[in-house]
Amino acid sequence: MTQIDGASTTPGYRVPRLRFAPSPTGFLHIGAFRTALFSWLYARHTGGQFIVRIEDTDLARTVEGAVDDFTQALQWLGMDVDEGLNIGGLYGPYSQVQRKALYQQYANQMIESGHAYKCYCTPERLDQMRKEQEAKKLPPRYDRRCRYLSEDEKAANIAAGLPYTVRFAMPLEGETVVHDKLHGDMIFKNTDLDDMIILKADGLALYHLAHLVDDHLMGITHVIRGEEWISSAPRHVQIHKALNWEVPEYYHVPVVLGKDKKKLSKRRGAPRWSEYKEQGYLPEAVFNFLALLGWSYDDKTEIFSQEELIKAFTLDRIGVASGIYDPDKLLWMNGLYIRRLPLADLVTRTIPYMERPEAEGGLPDSVQRPLDPEYTTRVLALEQERLKTLKDAAHAVSFFYEDEISYDNDILIQKKMDAAGTRDALQHARTFLAGLDTWEHTAMETPMREMATQLNLKTGQLFGSVRSAVSGRTATPPLFQMMEVLGREVTLQRIDQAIARLS
């Protein structure tokens, strides 16, 4: 295996190198990508590199398809990767199972230097020890039995071929300082740190060793990770010392909490990232929203394009307090991004949602696919500012496409009106509309306002009846523009049907 020591081959100034290192143990929710986003933004802000590495040392929990899933997520969010699995790079491989020998090499090195030792304790003994400690209300911790094995005992264990793990020999006194750029210096007593396992009995490294070896070899300069790692950070600092390696800059960012104030997790109902795609959220809106989850620019700016974010993003403006993620605000932001979309983009991006089967939130199955892009452009022009998600469109505009609309007769009859009066009003409207020279909304409004006056109706009453007749709805885009798009034939036909319903 040829490896390049990234940290030592580039003396002096190093281009920032940051990584996203998920473990493929499940499908990620958007909170998980927020940390990746910070790394990506900083890499792009500084002209550095963004690396993706798979932390797959836990074979038992590895989930099929997980790597594909987050690869797609990065793509969807527009986070391009400089090095990583399936892409390659100078510091590969980028999957930890393929780097097994490397971890063993450094573990051995530490055994030789006295910074680590082989532990022959069985899982059963460990379990029992933990139970006893808990019963005595003591902090559960390895009792370091194998650290003090005599040479004879060691030889006997080796001769017997006993399986072993490798543990890190933590300093027995003193303290460890973790320099964190967000939290400042965090000081830990070494007596609170135990001799954790760094190599499992099967020879594979644990996260504590593996991530650090990789970060070093891959020349990672800034480690941005969730604050759930703070507790183990002093252990990582100690391993760096034992290996005589430089500690990267740590940024422990707050976890994202759900409504229940617990760490966002799939088990607690946090949607997968793909849910947002499926529901018709725009990746640029999700990206913007995610960036604001624990990071802020100033006291007012919160809408940023990706380019603006790259320009504005600095690590020092990441906050330290955990925040509850607010789906309402994301929904608002998505609506805002939809409104700002050029119409042509909106159409091409919305049509796939509309063409989905009815059962999946698309238009009624009776509507012919594929949709006419030109007609749909005219339809969506009227609906754009009313949409919160792309998926909303199908329901909002279905009456533009249906041959038969169904509705309750009650909605035809407006306040302070009766069936006969409504029928009469619709008849007048029908006659007028049928006689128009050109079918343009600008030609409709003024005459119909006059008509309302003549009929002794409020415009709201007349327009409301016509609206319901033509759409089967009570909430629609502006009436005349809607009728223009529907066309004369459909409009008149639907008014006729409404009149028939009231007879």
Place this chain on the structure above:
RNA sequence: GGCGCAUUCGUCUAGCGGUUUAGGACAUCGCCCUCUCAAGGCGGAGAUCACGGGUUCGAAUCCCGUAUGCGCUACCA
């Protein structure tokens, strides 16, 4: 239990010793606009800056306690 991190409107946040009667955004309420629904505009309500002590002429801002929340405490990451 131990160790650690955090604590400004319901929520996200600005604030880094005096410019603050604590600013913005979402949500909420009201008004305006208006053919409905939105969008938009204007305005209201909403935070004794967790609490208690210090330091200082002066603290949301610095220090120390307490409380609460969260995280870690695996041959998981």
